[in-house]
Amino acid sequence: MAEPRWLDDREFRAWLGYRRMRLLLDAQIARDMQRDSGLSDADYDVLSALSSRESRRWRLQELADRMTWSKSRLSRHIGRMEERGLVTREGCDTDARGSVIVLSEGGWRAIQEAAPLHVASVRTHLIDLLTPEQIESLGDIAETVLGRLSASRD
């Protein structure tokens, strides 16, 4: 096996920093949201996806695709959210197999209340710590990396 190009100091610092940031930052923001609003990260993602559409309803598969979740994951998660009164399931008119996930009144209230607290948390732990240049740069980095990832689906 040929000797690879190892990471130099700066590269290593960036990689390790990214890894550690991902570990701790996400945990902190999730903890904040659990404490402030009683929602998990996943709950929030589902609620905000649902509320992004005027009708507040999505076919399960569509929603799963949009979120890059497996159908099975979403199905089970919806089940749990249903028990907590955040969403409801309805049958689909045009396809008897289908099920439609609907944001309930309680779910709507939950995300309305959670959103400002969540934004505050994201600001506190990330956005407000960075310069405008760094924010721009982070956006660029993500765009580049994601562009390549979706291009080379091997």
Place this chain on the structure above:
Amino acid sequence: MAEPRWLDDREFRAWLGYRRMRLLLDAQIARDMQRDSGLSDADYDVLSALSSRESRRWRLQELADRMTWSKSRLSRHIGRMEERGLVTREGCDTDARGSVIVLSEGGWRAIQEAAPLHVASVRTHLIDLLTPEQIESLGDIAETVLGRLSASRD
């Protein structure tokens, strides 16, 4: 509840990009490592922590602290790695309660073989896509965020 400062377009792009990058990039790199070396992300982290010390041995608690893992998580993970011959457990001389995790010969070989492939994967999906300025910037961002996180342990 007062209206919060919502994220503007650039801030939102950075936050969303970060979230999505974390979701997809990490999954891709983990997939590569599983395929190339049969190791999970967690396996790799344990192996590289163990091999970072000349003696290739750590007390469980120390190792858990260093990795920011819970004792229970590490204990169970070590159990699985032990079955696969990557590490062994030994009693501790100075404290009869203690257990010492030792990198086995097989574990040493595994990480030796995995490391260059892992670096290549990190380069392909992240480092080699970025300019030197972006690499520097990513390191800075992580340092800032992590600094604040560990400062304000509330």
Place this chain on the structure above:
DNA sequence: CACAAGTTGTTTACGTGTAAACCAAGAATG
């Protein structure tokens, strides 16, 4: 129309993370 093939959503089996209970052994205190 009948039947094969594909799609939709749920369920099952399994791996693994967390929190809390637990046990054993060291440390501290009277």
Place this chain on the structure above:
DNA sequence: CATTCTTGGTTTACACGTAAACAACTTGTG
């Protein structure tokens, strides 16, 4: 040195993600 407190590690109960199997339904084809 006996009793209590603390610490190191494991185990248990539970939550949740994934892949694969499954059942119900739709679609495409002769």
